[in-house]
Amino acid sequence: MPELPEVETIARGIEPLVLNKTIVQVTIRYAGILHTDLEQFEKQVSGRTIVRVWRRAKLLIFDLEPDLHLVFHLKMTGKVWLPQDGQSIDKHTHLIFSLNDGSRIFFEDMRKFGYCALFDKSGLLAWRFYSQLGPEPLHLSENEFIKIFSGRKSRIKALLLDQRVIAGIGNIYADESLFMAGIHPETPGCAVGKEDLKKLYHGLVQVLNQAIEAGGSSFRDYRNALGYSGMFQEKFLIYGKKGQCCPHCQTMVETRKVAGRTSCICPSCQKLSTDTVSQNE
Numbered sequence: 001m002p003e004l005p006e007v008e009t010i011a012r013g014i015e016p017l018v019l020n021k022t023i024v025q026v027t028i029r030y031a032g033i034l035h036t037d038l039e040q041f042e043k044q045v046s047g048r049t050i051v052r053v054w055r056r057a058k059l060l061i062f063d064l065e066p067d068l069h070l071v072f073h074l075k076m077t078g079k080v081w082l083p084q085d086g087q088s089i090d091k092h093t094h095l096i097f098s099l100n101d102g103s104r105i106f107f108e109d110m111r112k113f114g115y116c117a118l119f120d121k122s123g124l125l126a127w128r129f130y131s132q133l134g135p136e137p138l139h140l141s142e143n144e145f146i147k148i149f150s151g152r153k154s155r156i157k158a159l160l161l162d163q164r165v166i167a168g169i170g171n172i173y174a175d176e177s178l179f180m181a182g183i184h185p186e187t188p189g190c191a192v193g194k195e196d197l198k199k200l201y202h203g204l205v206q207v208l209n210q211a212i213e214a215g216g217s218s219f220r221d222y223r224n225a226l227g228y229s230g231m232f233q234e235k236f237l238i239y240g241k242k243g244q245c246c247p248h249c250q251t252m253v254e255t256r257k258v259a260g261r262t263s264c265i266c267p268s269c270q271k272l273s274t275d276t277v278s279q280n281e
Contacts, residue, residue: 004168005211015053030094057167078114152189158259
């Protein structure tokens with residue numbers, strides 16, 4: 001699933017290509033991809049000018065004048081991108097937005113888990129999924145981050161993945177940041193000391209910024225605004241490294257399930273601690 005760096009890369013790539021351009025036609029090739037009324041969607045989107053493209057958590061959002069928000073959740077295999085002139089339309093292209101300069105925006109999703117929805121401002125703020133999102137990790141101070149995780153009994157990786165606790169983090173960047181901080185993913189939040197939470201904060205900020213700079217991480221499906229792969233997967237320290245040697249100590253990397261997700265860990269660098277510690281240590 002595209003995470004914060006991937007969706008941020010898409011938003012930054014698309015915005016300069018579509019800003020102040022008008023959607024003149026909407027082609028719906030698979031109505032099931034829409035989480036909104038079909039007829040109202042076509043009527044309300046056509047003729048609207050795009051005034052901003054941005055990200056919130058793992059959501060890609062197009063602001064349409066004067067007060068509409070076109071929201072995409074890419075889920076596992078969704079892609080929003082601008083094809084080149086003459087680009088063929090494949091069977092996984094479910095929405096096409098034609099712009100007044102002749103360019104097009106494609107929304108593709110091979111597995112059809114992703115969706116597109118349309119909200120006005122009040123509707124977006126009232127949408128339960130959106131209203132319950134936690135803070136953005138790149139907008140948090142060190143102290144704010146520590147307060148979020150201090151004293152919680154849930155496992156630290158489960159907390160990182162919980163979009164209501166902190167927004168935009170998925171399996172990749174949870175594993176990478178926990179490894180960088182030397183924290184076992186099954187450690188309860190209340191057992192992670194203040195100094196280790198500082199390490200986790202700085203590791204997370206570092207890995208997210210590095211991934212954005214590299215254009216995100218690509219495996220089978222993720223592509224940026226122009227359809228190209230990201231490069232950060234070439235810099236992974238621990239994610240996807242099962243059976244390989246830890247880059248720090250050469251111990252073999254292991255996996256285990258945490259919060260329903262496969263987690264890669266170094267059993268030597270990431271010792272499991274379950275004892276509650278003082279957050280003032």
